[in-house]
Amino acid sequence: METTAREFNQNASKILAAAERGERITVTKNGRPVAVLAPVGDEVLPVPPYPADSMGEDDEAPVFHSAAPVDWSAGRGGYLEGFGA
Template identity: 80%
Template sequence: METTARDFNQNASKILAAAERGERVTVTKNGRPVAILSPVADADIPVSAYPTDPMGEDDEAPVFHSGAPVEWSAGRGDYLEGFGA
């Protein structure tokens, strides 16, 4: 399969899916080949059906839960403090 850099930019997910299925993709720019996208040959590397966060899991990241609305008792000025207001 051959695609232009512009087409790759606009349809990257479809082109990556083709590579994942085993196709080799040549990306061209102004008619010249600039990159070859090929499937990973190592069968030991699992490919997730669902993409994961590229930054990985962060156990210290805040977790927000839906539920009862938060009661904001401070006035408007307290929220804007530190933002130049």
């Protein structure tokens, strides 16, 4: 089943009843799919390639460093210009 975001908003209880009966519903917005409503116990969603812990850190995730450290102590006329410093 497919429904628009507007139809979902206006008919949420009917659409949820369809999911309860076992149907998968694709919700579209401006003609493109944005969500899938599926019955509980349906297929498990994939795990992101770099899951993060509760603090958002992951030792295996890629880390990007700048070429040189930034000197934030430059003050006026430096990096902080335009930020009220």
